[in-house]
Amino acid sequence: MMRFYKGSILFTLVCLALGAWYGWAMTGNVAATASMLWIIFVLSILEVSLSFDNAVVNAAVLKDMDDVWQRRFLTWGMVIAVFGMRIVFPLAIVAIAAGLGPIDALNLSLNNPAEYERIVNSAHVGIAGFGGAFLAMVGLSFFFDGEKDVHWITWIEEKLSLVSNIKAAEIALLLLVLYAISGILPADEALTFLVSGVLGLVTFIAVEAISTILEMREEAMKLQGAVVRSGLGGFLYLNILDASFSFDGVIGAFALSNNMVIIALGLSIGAMFVRSMTIHLVKQGTLAEYRYLEHGAFWAIIALGAIMLLSARFHIPETVTGLIGAVLIGLSLWWSIRHNRRNPDGELEAAIRAD
Numbered sequence: 001m002m003r004f005y006k007g008s009i010l011f012t013l014v015c016l017a018l019g020a021w022y023g024w025a026m027t028g029n030v031a032a033t034a035s036m037l038w039i040i041f042v043l044s045i046l047e048v049s050l051s052f053d054n055a056v057v058n059a060a061v062l063k064d065m066d067d068v069w070q071r072r073f074l075t076w077g078m079v080i081a082v083f084g085m086r087i088v089f090p091l092a093i094v095a096i097a098a099g100l101g102p103i104d105a106l107n108l109s110l111n112n113p114a115e116y117e118r119i120v121n122s123a124h125v126g127i128a129g130f131g132g133a134f135l136a137m138v139g140l141s142f143f144f145d146g147e148k149d150v151h152w153i154t155w156i157e158e159k160l161s162l163v164s165n166i167k168a169a170e171i172a173l174l175l176l177v178l179y180a181i182s183g184i185l186p187a188d189e190a191l192t193f194l195v196s197g198v199l200g201l202v203t204f205i206a207v208e209a210i211s212t213i214l215e216m217r218e219e220a221m222k223l224q225g226a227v228v229r230s231g232l233g234g235f236l237y238l239n240i241l242d243a244s245f246s247f248d249g250v251i252g253a254f255a256l257s258n259n260m261v262i263i264a265l266g267l268s269i270g271a272m273f274v275r276s277m278t279i280h281l282v283k284q285g286t287l288a289e290y291r292y293l294e295h296g297a298f299w300a301i302i303a304l305g306a307i308m309l310l311s312a313r314f315h316i317p318e319t320v321t322g323l324i325g326a327v328l329i330g331l332s333l334w335w336s337i338r339h340n341r342r343n344p345d346g347e348l349e350a351a352i353r354a355d
Contacts, residue, residue: 004283005276005280008272008275011269011272015269016040018265020037022265023037036259040262041266042266042326043263043266044269044270044273046325047269047270047273058274058278070282074278081275086264109261110260110261124312126193128196128309128311129178129192129197129199129309129312130197130200132305132306132307132308132312133178133196133197133200133201134201134204135301135302135308136305137201138204138298138301138305139298139299141170141204142298142301143157143161144160144163145161146165148161150291150292151295152295153295171201174197178197179194181193181310181313184313185312290337292332292335292336292339293329294332296330296335299332300325303328
């Protein structure tokens with residue numbers, strides 16, 4: 001197993017060393033530096049938790065690609081995932097929220113983090129509305145699925161699956177939550193929160209639309225007898241999906257820190273481990289073994305979305321935010337292992353055939 005994660009572990013040590021250097025250079029305080037390292041670590045865990053579904057989809061697609069394009073995705077795709085989505089995208093969010101140009105936002109984040117944080121905090125209501133709405137839709141769309149027959153927390157998930165027969169029920173639920181939270185905000189912040197939340201919802205729908213268009217294109221190519229998801233077309237397909245999956249982790253990072261350097265280091269570590277998980281899943285074919293792990297990941301997304309939405313009004317400690325996701329993932333993993341021990345052969349084989 002170590003051969004799959006050796007590069008990620010080395011990359012983690014380099015990022016933590018950079019984080020320690022940055023923290024000491026900015027604060028000159030051991031406790032503050034340790035706090036930054038802790039946030040980087042929690043962000044990396046959060047990214048892995050939220051991107052488990054990313055690794056699943058990547059593995060499902062990569063297994064049908066030849067070795068050359070697999071390597072290109074795992075190398076050049078890594079550059080796009082780390083630099084594009086974990087560095088450029090957060091900076092763009094900050095630049096838009098703070099009304100700054102990209103160069104000004106970058107200079108501010110590196111040279112005057114206190115002022116950078118002040119500006120970002122002044123735009124927190126908008127970020128919380130947009131990010132919380134997007135994350136909530138990512139999680140709700142998984143459970144509002146009438147065709148889903150595997151349930152972890154059955155007394156909730158079965159009911160959500162039944163309610164999914166009502167079209168757009170999850171959208172209506174989110175809009176009601178946005179309206180309720182806006183009602184406890186000051187008047188000047190309520191409109192900002194509502195508009196940002198609606199934009200987060202629209203962004204989710206746009207990402208879903210792109211995925212649907214790509215799936216329709218793939219089906220059309222299959223009908224024509226063409227080989228799909230390989231070569232340049234497969235490479236582009238995977239990177240678009242990868243960027244779509246990255247939204248939740250990147251937006252969710254603002255629930256833990258407003259510092260661009262810390263966000264980039266933490267999410268980059270997580271992205272590297274997601275790549276290692278993808279390779280592991282492709283080479284070993286062990287995904288079906290953990291029946292409820294994906295459920296835990298999506299419950300973590302919903303929890304993070306709820307925390308971000310509520311953070312527009314209430315202060316929630318960053319440590320609590322990070323630990324909730326880790327606990328949910330850990331419980332779902334333990335539940336999966338327990339299920340496998342009670343059903344050693346038949347259930348696993350059925351799951352593998354279904355995949």
